[in-house]
Amino acid sequence: MIVLRFHRELYRGTSLDETVKLFARHATFALREEQDAWVVELSADTPDRERRIAGELGNYALGLTIKAGGAGVDANATAARSANPS
């Protein structure tokens, strides 16, 4: 199993959802959210296949995020929030 963490400031959530739906027939996916990242766990038949699918998924999600105009999150606001959680 490979675990990929996509930072919320760098990747758009909707782009990741769309990418996982597209790759759903090639591997098994599990999605969850963390405070600053979208986490994707993927399992495939072989480690080589897992690595390839993980790489292609990362590229596709990045491409969709860039085409959508970025992650849509203010990086400075997120940095300030993580520095001062209260």
Place this chain on the structure above:
Amino acid sequence: MTQPLVDGFPADLCTVQVDGTSIALHVESNLYPLGALYGAAYIFIDRCYVLLGRPDPTHYRVTLAWKKGAPPEGMLRELAGEFMNELLSCAWRAKINEESRSIIEAVTAQAFAGAMGPPSLDDLEKFDFSEEAFEDPLGIAMSWEEKYGKKKAAQAKDDEAAAKTPDTTAPDAASAEAAKPEAP
């Protein structure tokens, strides 16, 4: 395993982790805007797997992974160098774009204003026609009246004024009368 990119390259600005089939770059986020990072990453998508990360608020991490098998000797290092060059190029283009944004917006606004259709009567009434928009040395933009009509009218006025003025060169009628011999 962490080592500088090339000899003499500042290690705190960019470090490379050579790990079999991938290489990781740490770049400062206040030197390179996110748009530039996206631009450079998008260019490398077809050559390798690109994964972006944010290890801390002041840095981005870029992982470039070789797509098939083991990479040739030195290829990952070359890839990282090319990526940094591309990142610098994208950052510079982003800065130029930011500086020329106001000009582009002004030109676009003028183009849209021109495409809104003919002006209304109120707009025409307010329009200042006195300002000459361009030079017209050949008189192409002049109206017929300006070019010919007024000139003839002025010429006719001059002729009329000349006709009213007594001709000093002509012999004076009174003196001619006086010079006439008296009748017996």
